[in-house]
Structures are given as C-alpha cells and as structure tokens.
Amino acid sequence: MGRYIRRRLATAVLTVFLSIILNFLLIRLAPGDPISYITGQDFPSPQLRAELTAKYGFDRSLIVQFGVYLRSLLAGDLGKSIAGNRPVTDIIAERIGPTLLLALTSAIAALLVGTSLGIYSARRPGSKFDTAMNGVSYVFDSMPPFWLGMMLSLIFASWFKLLPTSGMVDLRAGYTGFAHVLDVLRHLILPAATVVLVTFPYFFRVARTSVIQAMSDDYVVTFRAAGMKESRIFYKYVFRNAMLPTITAFGLTLAYVVAGVAVVEIVFAWPGTGSLMLNAIMQRDYPLLMGLYLVISISVAITMIVLDLVYALADPRIRYQ
Amino acid sequence: MEATAKIKRRPARGLRKRLRDAFAIGQLRVGVAFLILLILVAVFAPLIATHDPFALDNDMLLPPSAEHWLGTDGLGRDVFSMVVHGARTSLVVGVVAAVIAGIIGTLVGGIAGFYRGGLDRFLTETNNIFLMIPTFFLVLLIVAFFGSSMVNVILVLGLTGWVGNALLMRSQAVSLRERTFVKSAFAVGESRARILMKHIIPNGIYPIIANTTMNISAAILMESSLSFLGLGDPNIVSWGQIISHGRSYLTSGWWISASAGLAIVVTVFTFYLIGDGLNRLFNPKLQSTR
Amino acid sequence: MFSSAGANPKRVAAVRGVSLTVDEQESVGIVGESGSGKSTLALAILRMLPGRTAQVEGEIRFDGIDLLALPEERMAAEIRWKRLSAVFQKSMNSLSPVHKIGAQMADIYRIHEPTVSKADVKRRMIELLEMVNLPARVYNQYPHELSGGMMQRVSIAMSLMHHPRLLIMDEATTALDVITQGQILDEIMELERTLRTTRIMITHDMSVVAYACKKVAVMYAGCLVEFGDVRTVLADPQHPYTQGLLATIPSLTGEKKLVRGIPGSIPDLSEPIRGCVFAPRCAHARDICRTQAPPAVDLSAGRTAACHFAGAGGGEPGGDHDR
Numbered sequence: 001m002g003r004y005i006r007r008r009l010a011t012a013v014l015t016v017f018l019s020i021i022l023n024f025l026l027i028r029l030a031p032g033d034p035i036s037y038i039t040g041q042d043f044p045s046p047q048l049r050a051e052l053t054a055k056y057g058f059d060r061s062l063i064v065q066f067g068v069y070l071r072s073l074l075a076g077d078l079g080k081s082i083a084g085n086r087p088v089t090d091i092i093a094e095r096i097g098p099t100l101l102l103a104l105t106s107a108i109a110a111l112l113v114g115t116s117l118g119i120y121s122a123r124r125p126g127s128k129f130d131t132a133m134n135g136v137s138y139v140f141d142s143m144p145p146f147w148l149g150m151m152l153s154l155i156f157a158s159w160f161k162l163l164p165t166s167g168m169v170d171l172r173a174g175y176t177g178f179a180h181v182l183d184v185l186r187h188l189i190l191p192a193a194t195v196v197l198v199t200f201p202y203f204f205r206v207a208r209t210s211v212i213q214a215m216s217d218d219y220v221v222t223f224r225a226a227g228m229k230e231s232r233i234f235y236k237y238v239f240r241n242a243m244l245p246t247i248t249a250f251g252l253t254l255a256y257v258v259a260g261v262a263v264v265e266i267v268f269a270w271p272g273t274g275s276l277m278l279n280a281i282m283q284r285d286y287p288l289l290m291g292l293y294l295v296i297s298i299s300v301a302i303t304m305i306v307l308d309l310v311y312a313l314a315d316p317r318i319r320y321q
Numbered sequence: 322m323e324a325t326a327k328i329k330r331r332p333a334r335g336l337r338k339r340l341r342d343a344f345a346i347g348q349l350r351v352g353v354a355f356l357i358l359l360i361l362v363a364v365f366a367p368l369i370a371t372h373d374p375f376a377l378d379n380d381m382l383l384p385p386s387a388e389h390w391l392g393t394d395g396l397g398r399d400v401f402s403m404v405v406h407g408a409r410t411s412l413v414v415g416v417v418a419a420v421i422a423g424i425i426g427t428l429v430g431g432i433a434g435f436y437r438g439g440l441d442r443f444l445t446e447t448n449n450i451f452l453m454i455p456t457f458f459l460v461l462l463i464v465a466f467f468g469s470s471m472v473n474v475i476l477v478l479g480l481t482g483w484v485g486n487a488l489l490m491r492s493q494a495v496s497l498r499e500r501t502f503v504k505s506a507f508a509v510g511e512s513r514a515r516i517l518m519k520h521i522i523p524n525g526i527y528p529i530i531a532n533t534t535m536n537i538s539a540a541i542l543m544e545s546s547l548s549f550l551g552l553g554d555p556n557i558v559s560w561g562q563i564i565s566h567g568r569s570y571l572t573s574g575w576w577i578s579a580s581a582g583l584a585i586v587v588t589v590f591t592f593y594l595i596g597d598g599l600n601r602l603f604n605p606k607l608q609s610t611r
Numbered sequence: 612m613f614s615s616a617g618a619n620p621k622r623v624a625a626v627r628g629v630s631l632t633v634d635e636q637e638s639v640g641i642v643g644e645s646g647s648g649k650s651t652l653a654l655a656i657l658r659m660l661p662g663r664t665a666q667v668e669g670e671i672r673f674d675g676i677d678l679l680a681l682p683e684e685r686m687a688a689e690i691r692w693k694r695l696s697a698v699f700q701k702s703m704n705s706l707s708p709v710h711k712i713g714a715q716m717a718d719i720y721r722i723h724e725p726t727v728s729k730a731d732v733k734r735r736m737i738e739l740l741e742m743v744n745l746p747a748r749v750y751n752q753y754p755h756e757l758s759g760g761m762m763q764r765v766s767i768a769m770s771l772m773h774h775p776r777l778l779i780m781d782e783a784t785t786a787l788d789v790i791t792q793g794q795i796l797d798e799i800m801e802l803e804r805t806l807r808t809t810r811i812m813i814t815h816d817m818s819v820v821a822y823a824c825k826k827v828a829v830m831y832a833g834c835l836v837e838f839g840d841v842r843t844v845l846a847d848p849q850h851p852y853t854q855g856l857l858a859t860i861p862s863l864t865g866e867k868k869l870v871r872g873i874p875g876s877i878p879d880l881s882e883p884i885r886g887c888v889f890a891p892r893c894a895h896a897r898d899i900c901r902t903q904a905p906p907a908v909d910l911s912a913g914r915t916a917a918c919h920f921a922g923a924g925g926g927e928p929g930g931d932h933d934r
Contacts, residue, residue, distance in 0.1 A: 011446065015453040022459075030466035037466075138597070142538070142589035144545050147564055147582035150571060154579075158572050218704035219715075225659060225697050226719045226769070227687045236718075237707045244709070252452060259457030263546055267568075277458075281465055281550060289465060293458050301453050316709055316753045 001312045001319045008308040012301040019297040023290045024069050034058060037286040040082035079287035088291035092273060098168055099272030103261045106195035113196060114203025115246055122211035137201035145260040149194040149267035156190060163190050166269035191268045195260050199253060206249040214242040244315055251307040254300050348598030355591040363408040370402035374558050382574040392576040394566055400577055404584050406558040411588055414475055414544045419536035421479025426486025427529055431522050434494025444487055451484045460543065464552045471554040474547060478540045486529050493525030527603045534596035538589045545585050560585050625651040625880060627833040638810040640820030643830035649813045653781045657697055658686055693723055696775040698766045700782035705766045706754050712765060713750030720772055743768045743798060760791035774806050781813045796823045817856060821845055829853050832877050832888045839914035849916035851893045895920065
C-alpha cells in the first residue's frame with residue numbers, strides 16, 4: 001500500500017506543480033501585455049508599470065520570475081483582484097464555504113442515488129425498470145447543468161412557487177440560528193437537485209456494470225453450490241466487491257462535479273466560487289481567475305488523494321501488496 | 322536473393338454482414354436515424370430556417386406561433402431559426418474537436434503501446450494528471466486568455482480530450498503486438514512504423530470510434546457551457562448563447578432557453594445512443610442479458 | 612435441454628441419454644472435448660443448472676434417493692455440500708478476493724452447522740487446511756496471497772468439509788502446472804481413501820483419468836460413447852472416438868508416430884441427430900451408422916460402448932487411413 005500511495009501522491013504533487021506552471025505561463029504567453037492582464041488597464045501609467053515590473057520581475061529572466069512567483073504563492077499571495085481591489089485570497093476565502101456545502105452534498109447525494117439505482121437495476125437486468133433507468137440516465141447525462149438548473153428554477157420556483165429562485169439565504173428575512181439553517185437548506189434544494197440529476201447517471205452506470213460483473217464471478221458459483229442464501233451472497237460478498245469501482249468513480253467525477261457546481265451556482269446566484277468565476281470572466285479579472293483555478297486544482301488533487309487512500313484501505317489486494 | 326511475402330491481413334468480414342449486425346442493435350438504428358436528421362438540419366439550415374437568425378425585429382418575446390414556430394427572443398429574433406443554425410455550430414465544434422482528440426489520442430496511444438518504454442510511462446502519468454485536473458476550468462482559462470473564436474474553442478477542446486483515446490489505443494496496441502499476424506509482419510521485415518500504421522491502428526481503432534462519439538457529446542456540452550458563459554464565438558449562433566440570452570427572460574419568454582436546451586439534449590443524447598450502440602456492437606460479451 | 616433467450620431461441624440438447632453408474636470408492640473419470648456435455652452433466656447432478664433455461668429429464672439416484680424428484684429445500688439442506696460436493700475449475704476466483712479465506716470457509720461451514728461455536732468452527736477449518744497440506748496461517752490470508760495450487764487445495768478442502776460421499780471435480784486440475792497437478796491428484800486419492808469419498812472427475816485430459824481414476828466414461832456431443840475400467844478401455848478401446856482420442860496422445864516411449872487429430876468438429880447440438888452422433892467424423896462409418904443410433908452394447912461386466920461394431924475386434928487406434 002505504501003508504494004501505491006506514494007505513487008498517487010507523486011502524481012498529485014506533479015499535477016499541482018503543473019497547474020502552478022500553467023498559471024505562471026498563461027499571462028506571459030497570452031496575446032497582449034502581461035501588465036494589462038494584471039491591472040485590467042490597457043494603458044497603465046508608467047509608475048504603475050514600473051511598480052509591477054519590479055514586483056513580478058518582468059524584466060528579469062523567466063527562471064527568476066518563476067522563483068518570485070513561487071515565493072509569493074507560498075506566502076499565500078495570489079495577487080490582487082482587479083474588480084474587487086482586494087487580495088484574491090480574501091475573496092476566495094469568503095466564497096469557498098457555500099461551494100463546499102453545495103458540492104459535497106450534491107456529490108454524496110448523487111453517489112447514493114446513482115449507486116442504489118444501479119444496484120437495484122443490476123439485480124434485474126433486462127427488466128422494464130432496468131431498460132427505463134438506462135434510458136433515463138442517458139437523458140440526464142445529455143442535459144447541460146446550467147440549462148437544467150434554469151428549467152427547474154422555472155418550474156418549481158416561478159410556476160409552482162415552491163422554492164426560492166436564487167441565492168443562499170433570504171436576505172430580507174434575516175434569519176438566525178436554526179431558522180437560518182432551514183433557510184439555507186430551502187435554498188439548497190434546487191441547486192443541489194440540479195447537480196445530482198446531472199451527476200447520478202455516471203454512478204448508476206458504474207454500479208450497475210460492476211454488480212452485474214460481480215454476480216458472474218466464480219465465488220458466487222461456489223457459494224451457491226455450498227447452499228448459501230442468495231441474499232447473504234449478495235449483501236456480504238458481491239456488494240463489497242462491486243463497490244470498489246464506485247470509490248474510484250467518486251474520485252474520477254470530482255473534477256466534473258466541481259465544473260457542474262460552478263455553472264449551477266451562476267444560475268442560482270449561489271454565493272460560491274463558481275459564480276465568482278463568472279464575474280471574473282465577464283470582467284476579465286485575470287488575477288482572480290488564475291487564483292481560483294489554482295485553488296480549485298489543489299482542492300481536487302487533495303480530495304483525490306484522500307479517496308485513493310480510502311480505496312487502498314478497502315481493497316486488500318492493494319493494502320497488502 | 323529476394324524474398325517477399327504478402328502478409329495476410331485479418332480477413333475482413335463481409336461489409337454487408339457487418340452492416341446487418343450493426344443495424345440489429347436498436348440503439349444504432351435510432352441513433353443513426355436521429356443523426357441523419359441532425360446533419361440534414363445543420364447542412365440545410367439556411368433553407369429550413371424560416372427567418373434570418375440575426376434579424377432583429379420589433380416583435381419581441383412572442384410565444385410560439387404559426388409565424389414564429391418557437392417564438393421570438395428579447396431582441397425580436399426568431400428562435401426556431403436560431404436553433405436551426407445553432408445545430409451547425411454544435412455539430413462542427415463537437416465533431417471536429419472529437420476527431421482531433423481522436424487522432425492525437427490514437428497516435429500517441431498507438432506509439433506508447435507499441436514501442437513501450439519511456440513514452441508509455443509518460444502517457445500513463447499524463448493520463449493520471451489529466452484525471453486530476455478540472456479540465457473545464459482549464460478550458461475556461463485558456464479561452465479567456467487566448468480568445469473565444471470557434472477555432473480556438475475547437476483546438477482547446479481537442480487538445481484536452483485526447484487522453485482517454487490514447488489509453489484505449491495503448492491497451493489495444495499492447496495486446497495486438499503479440500498477435501501472430503503482427504509477429505509475422507516483423508519477421509518479414511516490415512518497418513515498425515509501417516506495422517503500426519497498417520496493422521495495429523486499423524485493427525485497434527474500434528473502441529476509439531465508440532469513445533469518439535462519446536467525446537462528441539462531451540465537446541458539444543462543453544461548447545454550450547462556454548458560450549453560455551459568454552466565452553463562445555460571438556459571431557455565430559450557438560445554443561449556449563441562446564440559453565444565456567434567454568436567461569434574462571426566463572419567466573417572460575421561457576421558450577427561448579427551453580428550445581435551445583432541448584436541442585442540446587436531443588443532439589447529445591443521439592451521440593450517446595450511437596456510442597452505446599457501437600460499444601455493444603464491438604463488445605458483445607460485455608453486455609448483460611439483453 | 613437448454614433454451615437460449617433472445618432473438619432465436621434454440622433448444623440445445625447438451626446431454627443426450629447418458630446412463631452412468633458410479634459405485635462406492637470406484638472413482639470415475641468423465642472425459643470429453645469442450646462441448647461434449649460433461650460439465651453440464653456435473654451441474655445437472657448438483658441441480659445447479661439455471662432453472663429458467665434448462666430442462667432436465669430422467670433420474671439421478673444417489674444412495675437410493677432420486678435427486679431430480681427432491682424438493683429444492685431438501686436438496687440444499689441434506690444433499691448439496693453435505694453428501695454431494697463439488698470443486699470447480701477457476702480456483703483463483705473461487706473465493707471473494709476482498710474477504711479473508713478463513714472467514715469465508717467458516718461462513719460456508721455454518722450453513723450446514725449453524726450451532727457450532729466460533730472457536731470450534733475455526734479449529735475445524737484449520738484442521739481442514741492441514742488435511743490438504745496447507746499451513747494454518749492461510750486461514751487469515753486473502754486469496755491473492757496464495758498460489759494457484761494452494762487456492763485449489765483450499766477449494767478441495769472446502770468441498771470435503773462435511774465429508775461428502777460423492778465429490779465431483781470439474782476440470783479441477785486443468786489450470787495447474789503438471790507438477791502441482793500430480794501432487795494434488797496424489798493428495799486427492801489419499802483423501803479419498805481416508806474419508807471414504809467417491810470421486811467423479813471431469814476432464815478433457817485422458818492422462819489425468821489414466822492416473823487417478825478407476826473407471827472411465829467417454830462423452831461425445833452429449834452422448835456417452837464408452838464406459839469401463841480404465842485399464843481395459845485404454846488398452847483396448849472399442850469406440851472409434853475413444854480410439855481417436857487415444858491416438859492424439861503422443862507417446863513418450865516406443866515408436867514415434869505422427870500425432871493425429873480427429874478431423875471434423877462437434878455437430879450442432881440444436882439439431883436432432885439421426886443415427887450415430889459420431890458418424891460424420893468416424894473413419895469406419897457404414898450406412899447403418901447414419902440411420903440408426905447405436906445402442907450401448909454391453910461388452911462385458913460393467914463395460915459398454917455405443918457403437919454398432921463394438922466388440923468386433925480392431926482396437927487399432929487411427930483406423931485404416933494414413934495421414
């Protein structure tokens with residue numbers, strides 16, 4: 001297991017490093033003047049230009065510049081947002097909470113829903129339920145998350161007036177304590193439902209395939225011959241074997257969930273890093289954009305390592321290597 | 322003395338039989354039918370569209386009617402015409418991006434699996450890295466910096482999507498290397514490059530084809546997200562753009578976003594159907610009882 | 612009879628009119644090529660053929676009980692694994708890879724012996740492992756930590772758990788290298804003596820039968836074509852198929868002859884067969900062979916062959932044709 005984890009850690013470190021390099025190179029490679037990307041001004045004053053050139057080392061060699069960049073990163077300096085005129089780190093820190101809330105609840109819900117449906121379907125392969133579910137999963141897979149969010153909002157918020165259209169809290173009501181929690185939850189339903197609907201098909205397919213596969217494994221024949229009850233064969237043995245790919249799948253979908261969450265945040269004006277990203281794009285707030293990208297990359301890499309660890313613990317073939 | 326020999330290729334089964342096998346699969350029948358429809362719509366867009374998609378008018382936010390089949394948007398443009406023209410954008414971007422990713426992936430994967438060694442390790446590591454990168458944001462970032470023309474979008478999508486294909490081709494190459502017909506090609510003295518091009522790739526390409534159709538779906542979705550966020554080519558009609566515009570009028574003109582979105586769903590679903598059908602065609606053993 | 616689901620449901624007669632008697636302590640080897648129906652026979656005896664698609668006719672008498680007439684609950688509670696057991700081929704996956712071996716063995720044991728204490732079960736399972744020459748530590752290991760031969764021994768140990776009267780081994784040694792195979796066969800024969808088990812071995816490898824069985828039954832395309840004492844059948848095969856099979860085994864000693872196969876292939880089992888099932892491939896076939904199915908000719912005590920010309924002499928492997 002040690003070897004496995006070390007390899008995965010190396011990949012993660014490499015990924016983060018590459019993201020850093022990418023960030024570094026992007027403003028220098030893109031068409032135009034790097035300083036105008038940083039300041040947002042097409043014609044920065046000579047004084048500003050001199051100041052920034054000194055700070056970032058634009059007049060020095062690329063290697064030196066990279067060193068400067070790395071040092072500032074390690075110090076936690078991600079630059080200053082053009083639009084907000086505040087350190088990027090501050091802005092991101094404010095908005096990361098809501099995103100985590102939305103992303104985690106949606107991802108876990110999608111895993112539970114998709115996997116349960118997949119297992120249920122796999123135990124009746126070829127049945128009407130199975131065929132229908134397969135079709136349904138592809139239909140939801142075909143929906144752009146932002147569009148689905150808009151449609152759900154239209155139907156449930158505008159037409160049926162069941163749920164709020166946007167935001168995380170009802171600003172006018174100013175709830176506190178438990179009422180506040182409930183308020184947030186009410187606002188969470190539609191955005192989370194959108195992400196879940198778009199993400200569960202993948203878990204459904206993974207679980208279904210893996211259970212069907214596991215059911216035809218040889219040990220099932222052995223246990224049947226020995227007289228074990230079908231339910232015990234399934235819940236004790238097939239289940240544990242079949243769930244391993246789901247753990248892997250969770251790691252693989254992380255990057256997609258993050259993307260889906262971002263656009264959904266925009267549609268529902270959820271005050272997270274996703275909608276932050278939209279504004280940054282519209283305003284061409286490059287420092288903020290790059291800072292966000294870095295933070296997201298690192299978060300995804302860390303989460304994937306954690307999941308790899310979980311997988312390694314769950315599969316004895318890896319644990320005892 | 323010269324010795325030449327004709328290498329016996331794997332016998333190609335009759336084309337008619339293969340087509341018959343293919344169309345026995347329901348998904349392929351429906352999928353291909355829809356695909357033909359989509360292609361026709363895209364190709365004949367100017368003829369099918371009832372109005373000029375760019376023409377502004379005073380009849381704004383009209384619901385669907387006989388004159389405007391899908392209504393008009395906030396600037397008086399005919400939604401049906403816009404959706405029809407948007408088909409072109411989606412199909413072109415989707416197919417070209419996926420094909421680029423397919424070509425790069427096939428070549429890299431083929432070389433890695435066939436020659437093994439350093440390139441193989443590089444490929445595996447690259448794949449692991451790409452799985453960890455949130456590609457969506459990478460694409461956003463690059464388009465934001467380098468401009469949002471259609472060519473840029475297609476290039477970025479193609480250059481970030483090849484890794485899956487490469488892996489598939491690699492495992493095909495690794496197993497095909499050991500096949501007798503390849504070994505006899507070696508023995509006769511065919512150059513390695515020729516073997517790769519003539520034997521390995523043509524025989525191993527099937528999973529890539531199925532994967533590429535899935536990639537088309539992914540590319541179309543990605544492009545629609547980009548244009549929704551305002552990062553698409555502003556000069557052409559795109560479904561994501563229509564939805565973005567429609568967002569401002571969600572309650573008063575819901576048909577704007579709904580139509581464009583449904584168009585996306587139908588198109589992407591069609592390619593998923595075909596991809597699924599192709600998978601069943603190429604891997605009958607992997608099917609459950611069906 | 613099997614019917615396959617799907618576009619063209621076909622009825623495939625996998626086993627046709629097979630009649631076999633196994634006496635106590637007289638191990639029987641069932642030999643045949645792939646598709647001869649031998650594995651189907653094994654699964655049918657255990658009543659493990661899929662209920663929806665398989666149809667079994669006839670009678671299976673085990674210790675005086677007709678297994679086919681037995682209700683499933685009694686089959687599971689009294690017969691399967693307790694008095695009648697099996698070892699299958701793919702040993703590496705015969706246990707779940709993510710659970711420990713000992714725990715699985717104990718789980719299986721408790722199906723028939725639910726009241727035994729945990730400590731006792733563990734003790735018995737370790738005894739079982741030692742019986743097949745495996746160290747006690749295997750109890751706490753995972754399947755991937757063992758070699759193929761060791762896993763096969765685990766499978767054998769599990770099948771002998773309740774000291775069954777009859778053990779069916781379906782291609783149990785096929786996946787092993789020759790040396791391990793020999794060792795396991797020796798151990799099996801020893802266990803057979805000490806536990807008073809009778810064994811049916813199903814294999815495509817005649818040498819395994821020659822080494823480890825007392826009687827041999829040769830199957831072809833679902834039919835039993837020859838049966839008898841191993842030594843007699845090997846020395847003087849009466850059915851042309853058996854003769855052909857033996858001719859395919861190159862000999863280590865003696866005159867070097869060309870290795871011969873049997874030309875042709877198994878007929879389509881979904882079609883009804885007229886006459887002798889082997890006739891299309893038989894070098895000695897005559898008109899009667901194509902029109903009338905040969906009866907099982909009783910050649911001597913316990914020796915049968917399904918050929919119109921059995922016993923008429925000519926144990927020459929290969930027949931009159933050269934090359």
